[in-house]
Amino acid sequence: MEIKIKKLTESARLPERGSDFAAGYDLYADTTEPISIEPHTTAMVGTGLAAAIPEGYFGGIFARSGLASKQGLRPANCVGVVDADYRGEIKVALHNDTDSVREIAAGERIAQLVVLPFLAVTFTESDSLPETERGEGGFGSTGRK
Numbered sequence: 001m002e003i004k005i006k007k008l009t010e011s012a013r014l015p016e017r018g019s020d021f022a023a024g025y026d027l028y029a030d031t032t033e034p035i036s037i038e039p040h041t042t043a044m045v046g047t048g049l050a051a052a053i054p055e056g057y058f059g060g061i062f063a064r065s066g067l068a069s070k071q072g073l074r075p076a077n078c079v080g081v082v083d084a085d086y087r088g089e090i091k092v093a094l095h096n097d098t099d100s101v102r103e104i105a106a107g108e109r110i111a112q113l114v115v116l117p118f119l120a121v122t123f124t125e126s127d128s129l130p131e132t133e134r135g136e137g138g139f140g141s142t143g144r145k
Helices: 067-070
Strands: 005-006 027-030 035-037 042-046 049-052 057-062 073-075 079-082 091-096 102-104 111-116
Touching: 027 049, 035 042, 035 091, 067 073, 091 111
Parallel strands: none
Antiparallel strands: 005 049, 027 111, 035 102, 042 091, 057 079, 057 111, 073 091
8 A cells, every 4th residue: 555645844854654664653853952751741743744644544653661660651542543634734643641751852753653543433322222141240350351
Protein backbone atom coordinates (compact mmCIF):
# COMPACT_ATOMS: atom_id res chain seq x y z
CA MET A 1 0.00 0.00 0.00
CA GLU A 2 1.28 3.45 -0.82
CA ILE A 3 0.53 6.45 1.37
CA LYS A 4 1.19 9.97 0.16
CA ILE A 5 3.17 12.11 2.60
CA LYS A 6 3.67 15.84 2.32
CA LYS A 7 6.68 17.48 3.94
CA LEU A 8 5.51 20.75 5.45
CA THR A 9 9.08 21.90 6.21
CA GLU A 10 12.49 21.27 4.67
CA SER A 11 13.68 19.60 7.88
CA ALA A 12 10.80 17.12 8.15
CA ARG A 13 11.79 13.48 7.89
CA LEU A 14 9.66 10.74 6.34
CA PRO A 15 8.54 7.90 8.66
CA GLU A 16 10.94 4.94 8.70
CA ARG A 17 10.75 1.37 9.96
CA GLY A 18 13.46 0.26 12.37
CA SER A 19 13.59 -3.26 10.90
CA ASP A 20 12.09 -5.31 8.06
CA PHE A 21 9.36 -6.75 10.30
CA ALA A 22 8.56 -3.65 12.36
CA ALA A 23 4.85 -2.78 12.37
CA GLY A 24 5.48 0.84 13.31
CA TYR A 25 7.13 3.62 11.34
CA ASP A 26 9.18 6.01 13.45
CA LEU A 27 8.03 9.63 13.58
CA TYR A 28 10.65 12.32 14.13
CA ALA A 29 10.52 15.64 15.99
CA ASP A 30 10.59 18.49 13.50
CA THR A 31 12.03 21.33 15.53
CA THR A 32 14.98 23.69 15.21
CA GLU A 33 15.62 23.79 18.96
CA PRO A 34 15.34 21.18 21.70
CA ILE A 35 11.93 20.96 23.37
CA SER A 36 11.89 20.76 27.18
CA ILE A 37 8.98 18.93 28.76
CA GLU A 38 8.45 19.73 32.42
CA PRO A 39 7.56 16.92 34.86
CA HIS A 40 3.97 15.68 34.56
CA THR A 41 3.18 18.01 31.65
CA THR A 42 2.47 17.53 27.96
CA ALA A 43 4.10 19.18 24.94
CA MET A 44 2.86 19.14 21.36
CA VAL A 45 5.69 18.02 19.11
CA GLY A 46 5.28 18.50 15.38
CA THR A 47 6.57 16.08 12.77
CA GLY A 48 6.44 18.51 9.85
CA LEU A 49 4.40 15.94 7.92
CA ALA A 50 0.86 15.60 6.62
CA ALA A 51 -0.46 12.32 5.21
CA ALA A 52 -3.28 10.95 3.09
CA ILE A 53 -4.25 7.82 5.01
CA PRO A 54 -6.44 5.65 2.72
CA GLU A 55 -10.19 5.39 3.35
CA GLY A 56 -10.99 2.45 5.63
CA TYR A 57 -7.72 2.91 7.58
CA PHE A 58 -6.34 5.20 10.28
CA GLY A 59 -2.86 6.03 11.50
CA GLY A 60 -2.37 4.95 15.10
CA ILE A 61 0.31 6.91 16.93
CA PHE A 62 1.90 4.67 19.56
CA ALA A 63 4.70 5.14 22.08
CA ARG A 64 8.24 4.14 21.23
CA SER A 65 9.06 1.51 23.81
CA GLY A 66 12.54 2.85 24.59
CA LEU A 67 11.38 6.45 24.99
CA ALA A 68 8.52 5.37 27.26
CA SER A 69 10.44 2.89 29.40
CA LYS A 70 13.78 4.71 29.64
CA GLN A 71 12.75 8.38 29.47
CA GLY A 72 9.17 8.26 30.78
CA LEU A 73 7.79 9.96 27.64
CA ARG A 74 4.64 8.66 25.96
CA PRO A 75 1.77 9.98 23.88
CA ALA A 76 -0.53 11.81 26.29
CA ASN A 77 -3.63 10.19 24.82
CA CYS A 78 -1.86 6.77 24.88
CA VAL A 79 -2.78 6.13 21.23
CA GLY A 80 -3.27 9.03 18.86
CA VAL A 81 -5.53 8.71 15.81
CA VAL A 82 -4.85 10.20 12.37
CA ASP A 83 -8.12 9.89 10.44
CA ALA A 84 -8.22 9.26 6.70
CA ASP A 85 -9.74 12.69 6.02
CA TYR A 86 -7.22 14.68 8.13
CA ARG A 87 -4.68 16.64 6.10
CA GLY A 88 -3.03 18.81 8.77
CA GLU A 89 0.33 18.32 10.42
CA ILE A 90 0.76 15.10 12.33
CA LYS A 91 1.66 16.09 15.88
CA VAL A 92 2.44 13.99 18.93
CA ALA A 93 1.28 15.11 22.37
CA LEU A 94 4.21 13.82 24.45
CA HIS A 95 3.60 13.50 28.17
CA ASN A 96 6.42 13.40 30.73
CA ASP A 97 5.50 10.89 33.43
CA THR A 98 8.69 11.52 35.44
CA ASP A 99 9.69 13.98 38.16
CA SER A 100 12.49 15.40 35.97
CA VAL A 101 12.57 17.69 32.95
CA ARG A 102 12.94 15.70 29.72
CA GLU A 103 14.29 17.06 26.47
CA ILE A 104 13.45 16.18 22.88
CA ALA A 105 16.19 16.96 20.37
CA ALA A 106 15.59 18.04 16.79
CA GLY A 107 15.18 14.94 14.64
CA GLU A 108 14.67 12.60 17.61
CA ARG A 109 12.30 9.65 17.18
CA ILE A 110 9.24 10.52 19.26
CA ALA A 111 6.55 7.95 18.42
CA GLN A 112 5.62 5.30 15.90
CA LEU A 113 2.87 5.32 13.31
CA VAL A 114 0.99 2.08 12.60
CA VAL A 115 -1.55 2.09 9.76
CA LEU A 116 -4.57 -0.03 10.72
CA PRO A 117 -7.91 -0.92 9.15
CA PHE A 118 -11.15 -0.22 10.98
CA LEU A 119 -14.80 -1.11 10.60
CA ALA A 120 -17.37 1.62 10.10
CA VAL A 121 -20.45 0.60 12.09
CA THR A 122 -23.92 1.88 12.86
CA PHE A 123 -25.06 1.96 16.48
CA THR A 124 -28.70 1.04 17.05
CA GLU A 125 -30.35 1.79 20.38
CA SER A 126 -31.92 -1.28 21.99
CA ASP A 127 -33.83 -2.00 25.20
CA SER A 128 -32.10 -5.38 25.59
CA LEU A 129 -28.88 -7.14 24.61
CA PRO A 130 -28.18 -10.83 23.91
CA GLU A 131 -27.21 -12.78 27.05
CA THR A 132 -23.64 -14.11 27.49
CA GLU A 133 -21.96 -16.32 30.07
CA ARG A 134 -19.99 -13.33 31.41
CA GLY A 135 -23.01 -11.04 31.56
CA GLU A 136 -22.31 -7.76 33.35
CA GLY A 137 -19.02 -8.90 34.95
CA GLY A 138 -16.55 -6.00 34.85
CA PHE A 139 -12.82 -5.56 35.29
CA GLY A 140 -11.24 -8.69 36.71
CA SER A 141 -14.49 -10.64 36.68
CA THR A 142 -12.94 -13.56 34.77
CA GLY A 143 -10.23 -14.12 37.42
CA ARG A 144 -6.43 -14.06 37.32
CA LYS A 145 -5.64 -17.54 36.00
